[in-house]
């Protein structure tokens with residue numbers, strides 16, 4: 001469908017700052033409309049966690065019911081708790097299966113993850129007309145155990161570096177997470193599992209968004225090759241440090257490829 005042949009509003013605002021509004025956009029009735037203040041008549045806000053909580057769900061679902069009848073509109077408030085818990089569950093289960101694959105008792109990693117650290121980063125990449133000259137995210141590897149990334153929209157952007165220095169774009173699959181091994185897992189496995197550099201490019205026209213959830217061991221866990229995974233005669237590839245020192249390494253290094261792992265090398 002073709003759009004109406006009118007001048008672009010964005011271009012017009014950019015040119016005049018909105019100082020001149022063409023007559024076709026003027027709406028005299030707006031001045032006469034009553035707009036009440038956002039006080040008593042505020043739209044209901046439903047707390048999603050309460051809605052799912054066994055003890056609080058009754059009250060909150062009653063409010064939801066009322067909102068649907070009275071307003072037909074409501075806002076749902078949700079901390080990222082539900083999301084974080086869901087992705088943590090995925091990470092924990094993957095780590096159990098990875099442990100089995102490595103011939104490792106699952107408790108070895110699980111014990112290091114009692115009171116695991118988790119952080120979530122929302123990435124937003126605005127479009128850029130000169131997308132081929134810039135990067136949305138510099139090449140880096142993640143400093144955690146496992147990262148679980150949700151591509152919020154279908155726009156491609158994440159690229160993974162292969163051994164021949166080529167970059168492979170990751171095709172977003174609807175409903176799928178992208179999971180990557182982080183530096184800590186590479187260190188735990190003495191290099192068997194690979195924490196690989198990746199980067200994000202941007203689109204020329206469309207904004208892209210992703211949510212990355214980073215799963216790390218407890219702050220009290222030591223970070224170093226797991227003795228169970230260093231075979232007799234095998235060389236230990238990395239230092240063993242406490243988690244706090246590891247994080248200090250991380251925050252003192254700039255986002256630069258795999259420099260953190262280089263610094264952990266023996």
Ligand SMILES: O=C(O)CCC(=O)C(=O)O
Nearest residue numbers: 121123149158200210212
């Ligand atoms: O935007 C992406 O797909 C990846 C983001 C990422 O690598 C990160 O947040 O560490």
Ligand SMILES: [Fe+2]
Nearest residue numbers: 140141142198
């Ligand atoms: Fe990353």
